[in-house]
Amino acid sequence: MKIVITADGTDLDAQVDPRFGRARYFLLVDTEDESVTAHDNKQNLNAAQGAGIQAGQNVAGLGAEAVVTGNVGPRAFGVLQSAGIKIYLAGGGTAREALEQFKAGSLQEVGAANKPGHWM
C-alpha cells in the first residue's frame, strides 16, 4: 500500500515532521518495495490559513491510504477522514523508523484531531 510520511527532508533518513498541514515534505512511500517520492509542501507551509485542508487534499490526490505524522489539526483530520485516509501518529525519529513502526503495526491510529486549529 501507499502511505505518506511527513518529513523535513526528501528521503527516509529525514526526520518525521511533527506538523501535518505545514510539513516540509510529504514522502509517498510504497510499503512493499520502500520506494519513495518526495512532494514539496512549500505552498502550504506559507499559507495564511487552511494549510491542513490543502495538505489533506494533496495527500488524497497522491493516492495514499494512510498518513504518518506527528500531529493533526481538526480540519486536516476532517479532510483526511472524508477521503478515507487513516492517520497514525509517530513520536519522532527518522521517516525510516516511522515506516518500520508502521509496518510492524506499532503506531496508534487516531480517531480525532490531537491539536486545535489556528482559528479555534
Next chain:
Amino acid sequence: MIIAIASGKGGTGKTTVATGLAYTLARDGRRVELLDCDVEEPNAHLFVRPQSDCTEPVGVPVPRVDAEKCTNCGLCSEVCQFNAVACLPDRVVIADELCHGCGACVHFCPVQAMTETDRNIGVLESGRSTLDGVNKLHLRYGRLRIGEAMAVPLIRAVRRAAGPCDVTLIDAPPGTSCPVIAAVKGADFVLLVTEPTPFGLNDLQLAVEMVRALELPLAVVVNRSTVGDRAVWDYCRNENIDILLEIPDDRRIAEAYSRGLIAAEVLPQYAQTFRDLYLGIRDS
C-alpha cells in the same frame, strides 16, 4: 460628514469621545448616527441607552455542493484564496469557518454545482437613544457570535445600517488590522485617541501609519492628558499632526464613566469641549 474614532491601543477612550460627541451634537439638534463597530466588545449602548427597535441576524454566504452535478474538477479549490475548499477524488469538502464568502467557487464552477447558503456570524442591533434632551441620536451596533473569526462582514453590516443624518460617528475597534480598516474606510476624517504613555504612543504610531495608508485626514485626541510624559506631543509636532483635544485626567469623568454616564451629560462644561472638537474637525 463621517467621523471615525479609532486608536491603536485599547482602553484609550474611543467610546468616551464617540459618545461625548454623539450626545453633544444630538443635543444641539443634529441628526446623529453612532455606529459602534467594535463588534467583539460593543459597549456604546451602555452609555447611549438605546430603546432597541430592531435586532436582525447577519450572515455570510458559504458554498454548498450538489454532489450529483459535481465532476470533481477541482476548480473551486483552485480559485479559493482562503484554502476553504478541498477537492478530494470523490467529493468536495468545505471549511465554513475559513470561507470569506467571496463567491469565487460558485462563480467559476463550470457545471453550476455550487450554491450559496447563509452562515450566521452575529446580530445587528439598532435603537434610538433614550437620553434626556436627545431625540435624534440613533445607535447601530453588532454583536459577533462568540468564537466567530469573521468580524468584517458584521462591521460592514453596521456601516450599511446607518440612516440619513447630519453626522455619522464610527466607534472603531482597537488595533490596526482588517476590522479597524473595515470600520474607518470611507470616513471623511479619523480621530485617533491616545494616552500620553509609551504604550499609548507606540500604538498611536501604528494607527497613524494605518490611516495614512488609507489616505484619510486625521487628528489626535490626547486623553488623560495630565498624566504620563510629553512624547505624544513631540511625536505629533514632528509628524505635523494636529491635537484637537486634550481631556484632563479628571476624576469626575471617571466617576460618570463608572456609572455608565456620558461625561458631557453630567459635566456641562464638556459639552463645549466636544462642540469645539467637532468644529475643529470640520475646519481641518
